[in-house]
Amino acid sequence: MGALALQTEQLLPEQIAELLGLSGVPGEIVGGLIGAFLIANIMLTMTAIAGPWAKRKITAAFTDRIAVNRIGPFGLLIIIPDAVRLLSKELIVPEGVDRPSWDLAPIILPASALLGFAVIPMGDLGPVNIHLADPEAGLAIVFAFASIASVALVMAGYASNNKYSLMGGLRAVAQNIAYEIPLIITALSVVIFAGTLQMSEIVAAQGTALFTIAGVSIPAWYAFVNPFAFVLFLVANMAEIGRNPFDIPEAPTEIVAGYQTEYSSVYFVLFYLGEFIHIFLGGAIMAVVFLGGAAAPIPALEFIPGFVWFVIKIWAFFLFTQWCRSALPRVRIDQLIEIGWKGMLVLSFANLVLTAIIVGVII
Numbered sequence: 054m055g056a057l058a059l060q061t062e063q064l065l066p067e068q069i070a071e072l073l074g075l076s077g078v079p080g081e082i083v084g085g086l087i088g089a090f091l092i093a094n095i096m097l098t099m100t101a102i103a104g105p106w107a108k109r110k111i112t113a114a115f116t117d118r119i120a121v122n123r124i125g126p127f128g129l130l131i132i133i134p135d136a137v138r139l140l141s142k143e144l145i146v147p148e149g150v151d152r153p154s155w156d157l158a159p160i161i162l163p164a165s166a167l168l169g170f171a172v173i174p175m176g177d178l179g180p181v182n183i184h185l186a187d188p189e190a191g192l193a194i195v196f197a198f199a200s201i202a203s204v205a206l207v208m209a210g211y212a213s214n215n216k217y218s219l220m221g222g223l224r225a226v227a228q229n230i231a232y233e234i235p236l237i238i239t240a241l242s243v244v245i246f247a248g249t250l251q252m253s254e255i256v257a258a259q260g261t262a263l264f265t266i267a268g269v270s271i272p273a274w275y276a277f278v279n280p281f282a283f284v285l286f287l288v289a290n291m292a293e294i295g296r297n298p299f300d301i302p303e304a305p306t307e308i309v310a311g312y313q314t315e316y317s318s319v320y321f322v323l324f325y326l327g328e329f330i331h332i333f334l335g336g337a338i339m340a341v342v343f344l345g346g347a348a349a350p351i352p353a354l355e356f357i358p359g360f361v362w363f364v365i366k367i368w369a370f371f372l373f374t375q376w377c378r379s380a381l382p383r384v385r386i387d388q389l390i391e392i393g394w395k396g397m398l399v400l401s402f403a404n405l406v407l408t409a410i411i412v413g414v415i416i
Contacts, residue, residue: 063181065091088185092175092374093167099364102328103371105135108329115379136322144318145300156210157311157322158205164326165201169334174253176347183360184253189254192244192342196237199334202327203229206302206312209324213315221311224386225295229395230293232299235401239286242408243275243342253364256346270352276343282404289397292389294335294376295328298381301389307408327362336370337363360396 065088106129108122109368113120121128146152172191175183188194203225210222244250247258262270263277276283292299303311313324341345343358344366347359354362384392 105132111375129385142318149214151212154208158209159323161205166330169195169198176363178360192250210312217308221302232289235397240400259345274345290335294331297378312386334368340366
């Protein structure tokens, strides 16, 4: 999808309201609710594939095993018995838990990630533009929603009345503070280039060609414009979603399962769900900020719908997280904090200053 088309197309709620013949406030409400339902179900379906099936198959490929292959084609239908097995287990409530916080934590975690997708432009699928809302401060909003996850982890750790869980919650706070600041500062370097916080405008700013080699145009994606910022953002993003080598808040070999030690049945499923939705949200933010959003990598491939390219990009990020899970050892908590405060923070500020100088003086 071209940059101009992205800016002029209707948002998904507006398209739904027009299709239903509604206008005004009722049309906005109905269109928004139906649009949110559709996007939430797309992400939940992708998560259902990623967790019980894709994670196992990818890990098995890295470790030279077979993984699930018995139920359905390629083992895909393992999703159904896995869901039944987990949801039918007894929900065990330990003694002494802070029940309201303990009950709310597994709901807040996936909800915070799903809320983030409200402002993510996912591109077109035929005549439909899959984008719920496009506020001027969209990038700030998506970071705000994503950061709510740390509140859920602290609630789970504190409310569980378990020292391992409490330790996991404290680790989550320390990790999120140490890496969320570099994450946002690195994203600000992109804001300086684009001149806006609006998600669609950030995507549109990457719609031109950076240079052409042998007739092939290299897009002006910020991953190519500023690869140093892209690597910084990737590392900070991995720490933010808590994937290896930064899975310190749950670290099974150290603190059992950290913040989720005392959770079972449907509550465990919600934590598991939230973890994978946050991976996809992290991939979606990277796609929008550094990889041109739903744009095709070369003009010759623009016949493929933008939504397909967007899904490919976030699945590529998911694949990268699983590669890290299989290949990289977990860092210690002291190493993690040192990398964040002494390394990532300094480098992100250096990148921000350098970007400001380049944009202000050279460009």
